[in-house]
Amino acid sequence: MQRSGSPYVLWYPRPAAAWLQALPVGNGRLGAMVYGGIDSEELQLSQDTVWAGGPHRYDNPRAAAALPRARELVFAGEREAAHRLLESDVMGVPVQQMPYQTVGSLRLAFDAPGGGSGEATGYRRELDLARAVHTVEFVREGIRHRREVFASAADQVIVVRLSADAPGAVGFTASFDTPMAATALSPDGRAIALDGRGGDASGVAGAVRFRALVRALPAGGEVSSADGVLRVSGADAVTLLIAVGTNHVDWRDLGADPAARALGDLTEAAGRPYPELVERHVADHAALFGRAALEIPATPAAALPTDERVAAFGDGTADPQLAALYFHFGRYLLISCSRPGTQPANLQGLWNDLTDPPWGSKYTININTEMNYWPAGPANLLECWEPLFALLHDLRVTGARSAREMYGAGGWVAHHNTDLWRGTAPVDGTTWGMWPTGGAWLALAVWERYRFTGDAGRLRDDYPVLAEAARFFLDALVEDPGTGHLVTCPSISPENEHHPGPGGTLCAGPTMDNQIVRDLFGAVDAAAGVLGLDEELRGLVRAAADRLPPMRVGSRGQLQEWQQDWDADAPEQGHRHVSHLYGLHPGAQITRHTPELFEAARVTLEQRGDAGTGWSLGWKINFWARLAAGDRSYKLLTDQLTPERTAPNLFDLHPPFQIDGNFGATAGITEWLLQSHGAELELLPALPGALPEGRVRGLLARGGFEVSLSWSGGTLTGAEIGSRTGATARVRTAVPVTVTRDGAEVAAERDADGVTVFATRAGEVYRLTPHG
Ligand code: FUC
Numbered sequence: 001m002q003r004s005g006s007p008y009v010l011w012y013p014r015p016a017a018a019w020l021q022a023l024p025v026g027n028g029r030l031g032a033m034v035y036g037g038i039d040s041e042e043l044q045l046s047q048d049t050v051w052a053g054g055p056h057r058y059d060n061p062r063a064a065a066a067l068p069r070a071r072e073l074v075f076a077g078e079r080e081a082a083h084r085l086l087e088s089d090v091m092g093v094p095v096q097q098m099p100y101q102t103v104g105s106l107r108l109a110f111d112a113p114g115g116g117s118g119e120a121t122g123y124r125r126e127l128d129l130a131r132a133v134h135t136v137e138f139v140r141e142g143i144r145h146r147r148e149v150f151a152s153a154a155d156q157v158i159v160v161r162l163s164a165d166a167p168g169a170v171g172f173t174a175s176f177d178t179p180m181a182a183t184a185l186s187p188d189g190r191a192i193a194l195d196g197r198g199g200d201a202s203g204v205a206g207a208v209r210f211r212a213l214v215r216a217l218p219a220g221g222e223v224s225s226a227d228g229v230l231r232v233s234g235a236d237a238v239t240l241l242i243a244v245g246t247n248h249v250d251w252r253d254l255g256a257d258p259a260a261r262a263l264g265d266l267t268e269a270a271g272r273p274y275p276e277l278v279e280r281h282v283a284d285h286a287a288l289f290g291r292a293a294l295e296i297p298a299t300p301a302a303a304l305p306t307d308e309r310v311a312a313f314g315d316g317t318a319d320p321q322l323a324a325l326y327f328h329f330g331r332y333l334l335i336s337c338s339r340p341g342t343q344p345a346n347l348q349g350l351w352n353d354l355t356d357p358p359w360g361s362k363y364t365i366n367i368n369t370e371m372n373y374w375p376a377g378p379a380n381l382l383e384c385w386e387p388l389f390a391l392l393h394d395l396r397v398t399g400a401r402s403a404r405e406m407y408g409a410g411g412w413v414a415h416h417n418t419d420l421w422r423g424t425a426p427v428d429g430t431t432w433g434m435w436p437t438g439g440a441w442l443a444l445a446v447w448e449r450y451r452f453t454g455d456a457g458r459l460r461d462d463y464p465v466l467a468e469a470a471r472f473f474l475d476a477l478v479e480d481p482g483t484g485h486l487v488t489c490p491s492i493s494p495e496n497e498h499h500p501g502p503g504g505t506l507c508a509g510p511t512m513d514n515q516i517v518r519d520l521f522g523a524v525d526a527a528a529g530v531l532g533l534d535e536e537l538r539g540l541v542r543a544a545a546d547r548l549p550p551m552r553v554g555s556r557g558q559l560q561e562w563q564q565d566w567d568a569d570a571p572e573q574g575h576r577h578v579s580h581l582y583g584l585h586p587g588a589q590i591t592r593h594t595p596e597l598f599e600a601a602r603v604t605l606e607q608r609g610d611a612g613t614g615w616s617l618g619w620k621i622n623f624w625a626r627l628a629a630g631d632r633s634y635k636l637l638t639d640q641l642t643p644e645r646t647a648p649n650l651f652d653l654h655p656p657f658q659i660d661g662n663f664g665a666t667a668g669i670t671e672w673l674l675q676s677h678g679a680e681l682e683l684l685p686a687l688p689g690a691l692p693e694g695r696v697r698g699l700l701a702r703g704g705f706e707v708s709l710s711w712s713g714g715t716l717t718g719a720e721i722g723s724r725t726g727a728t729a730r731v732r733t734a735v736p737v738t739v740t741r742d743g744a745e746v747a748a749e750r751d752a753d754g755v756t757v758f759a760t761r762a763g764e765v766y767r768l769t770p771h772g
Helices: 063-075 079-089 256-270 272-291 308-311 321-337 368-372 382-407 437-445 445-453 456-476 510-531 533-548 578-583 595-608 614-626 630-640 660-673
Strands: 009-012 025-026 030-036 040-047 103-111 120-128 134-139 142-153 155-166 171-176 179-188 191-197 209-219 222-226 229-235 237-247 293-295 681-683 694-701 704-714 717-724 731-734 737-741 755-758 765-770
Touching: 009 272, 009 308, 009 321, 009 630, 009 737, 025 120, 025 142, 025 321, 030 142, 030 155, 030 237, 030 368, 040 155, 040 171, 040 717, 063 382, 103 209, 134 272, 142 272, 155 171, 155 256, 155 272, 155 382, 171 179, 171 209, 191 229, 191 256, 209 222, 209 229, 209 256, 209 630, 229 237, 237 256, 256 614, 272 321, 308 321, 321 630, 321 660, 368 437, 368 614, 368 660, 382 437, 382 445, 382 456, 437 445, 437 510, 445 456, 456 510, 456 533, 510 533, 510 578, 533 681, 578 595, 595 614, 614 660, 630 660, 660 694, 681 704, 681 717, 717 731, 737 755
Parallel strands: 681 731
Antiparallel strands: 009 120, 025 030, 030 040, 040 103, 103 171, 120 134, 134 142, 142 155, 155 237, 171 229, 179 191, 191 209, 209 237, 222 229, 293 694, 694 704, 704 717, 717 765, 731 755, 737 765
C-alpha cells in the first residue's frame, strides 16, 4: 500500500457504493470499475469494441442535391428554411450514430470464514497510479485479506488476486450480470463465460458479438463451475483471469471469433505465475507513467481520503498538492484507456456501465475527442496518442465518401461526431451536426505530433490524412457573396446560437472554421515542405489561406465568434463552447505577438464567465494559461475540483461523467509550467500563486525537447532541457539564465525580450541556472 498523502494514490476508507465511487483500471482495450467490497466485489467490465449497431454508412443520398440550396438560404439569412432543408435532406440516416455499450459485471460473493460475519476493521482501498494496481485490505475474524486488481496491457487480461494470511480462507462464488442480450455458461470446470451481442439502435441491427471469459487459478482448495456460476472454496489464494474477445476487426469487418480471442488471451496469461503477471504489468505501465512527474509539497490536508480532499479543496491553497494528484490521475487515465492498437478514448474514455450512455459515449469531435488527447504531447505520452491516428486513417476512407457524395468534393470530411463505424455524415440535428470542420481539427494532430517529435518518417505516413483533409476544403469552401472571402457554408460555431429559434446556429465562415482551416492549410504547406512533396498543393493552400476571413474584434471589444458582430445578442452569453478561442488554444494564431487579438480573447473570456460544464472549465484552464493568467487559470481548476464537477473517484463531471474534463485540466496544468506553441519554449509562463514551490519532470515541448524544471518562491530555480532533434533552443524565462552542458558553459544569448537562444545537439541535456 502507498502512504496516504502520496501524489500517486487515490484512497478511501470504505468500499464504493456507486459507480462514480468505484475506481478505474484499464489496458486500453479492456477496462473495469472496481468497487472494493468486503462481502462481495463487483468488477464492472467494458471492452472498447462493444458498440451497438454494425458496419453502416450514415450519408444522406439527398444531401448533394440539397446543399447548394441550403447555402443560398444561409447567405440570404433565411435560417429557418435552411434549417428545414438540412434536417430533411442532409442529416445522416439514421440521424443518431451508434452508442458504446457495456459488457456487464463480474460479481463475487465471498464466503464468510467460519460462517461468521464479524466486523471488518482496518479497511482501505486504493488505486496506486504509479503501478496501476487497485488494492483492498481489511481484517476480519483475525484474518487479513488482501485483494489486488489490475488490467494488464502486457498480457491482455484483467487479473484479480484474492489472498488472506490464513490458509484456506478464500472462498467465493463468481457470476456475470449484464443488461446486454447475453447468455452465461460454464465452458469448463474452472471457468465461466458470457456470450453477448451489441444492441440494435435506430434501426441498425446489433452485429458485435463478444465473449467475456473468467478462469480461476486457486492455490489449494477446490474449484468447480456449472451453469455460469464459478465456485471456489477453501483456497489459500486465488488468481482470476478475465479476458474479453469480440468479432470486431475494423469498421467494416466483424469477422473475428470472440471465443477464440478470449481463450487465446486467457491461455497465454495463464501460463505465467501471478508474480510474473504483476511484474510484467507494472513494468509496462511504469515505462509510460514514470516519464513525467509533478511534485508539489504536501500539506496536512493531503492525508485525507481522496473524495474528502475534493470536498475540502476550496480555493486550493490548503491542499495545492491535489493538483499534482489530478495531473498524475489524468496521465494514468490516458495510459489506461488509449494504447497502440486500441480504440481511441471515447467520451468516457473506456469505462461505461450503460447500454445507452450519455451522448452514446462516442467521439464528439467538435471539442471532446481533441481535448482527450491534449495531454499526449506535453505530458509525454506519445504512444497513447496512436489510436487517434488509426482513427484518422479510417476517417480518411469513410470521410472521402461523404466528401464526394454529399459535397461533390475531393479529400475527406467529418462533421461533429464519429463512432466505431467511422460515421462522417452530419448527425443529431442541424443545430449541432452541421459542422464540416471536425475532421480537419482532428487531422491537425498529424502536424502537432511532428512538432513534438520531428519524426519525418511518421509525418510521411500520416501526411495523406492532412493533405486530403485540406483538399476537401479547397473544393468545398465557397465565396461569401457579402465579403468575397472563402468560407465554410453551411456551418455553425459549435453548438452556439447567434439567433434564437430554428437555424439559429447556422452561418457561413464562423471564426473557428476560419482558424482551423487556416491552421490546416498552413500545416499542409509546412509538412509538404518538410517532405519535399506536392508543390502544386502548397500553392493552392497558400492562395486559399489568403482568402479566408480574418479574425475581427467586435463592438464590445470581444473576438467575434462569427463574421458578423452578433455576439452581444446571442441568446446564451455563458455558452460552454468558446469555439472562436481555438485560435488561442489549442491553436496559436492569438499570442502576445498579436496584442489586439490577445486582448479581445481576454475580453471574450470575461464576457463568457467562468461557469460551464467540466470540459468547458478544462478548456478555460488552458485559455487563461495561454493568457499568462496563472491565478485565474488555477481558479478554474478550483471550480472543477468540487463535488459538483468531480466525482469521488476523480472522474470529471459534465455532469454526467465525461472524461474530457480530466484530460483538458491535465493539459492545462502543463500549460502553467511550460508552453511551446510559439516558436519558443516558455518556462513557468502562468505559474499560479497557490503553487509557490515545486518541480516537474519530463514534459515535452514542440521543437523536440524534454523539459524538467523547479521553482521556489514562485521563481525558476533551475531547468534541464534535453534535446531530441538538435534544434536550436529558444527559451523564454522571467530571469536571466546561464546554460551549461556537462558542467561546461554553452554559448547562449538572451535577447531584449527575455528569450535565451542556444544551439543544441540531439541526445544532449542542457542545464539552465538563473543568475543575477
Ligand atoms: C458537445 C458538448 C456537450 C457534450 C457533448 C458530448 O456536444 O456541447 O456539452 O459534451 O459534446
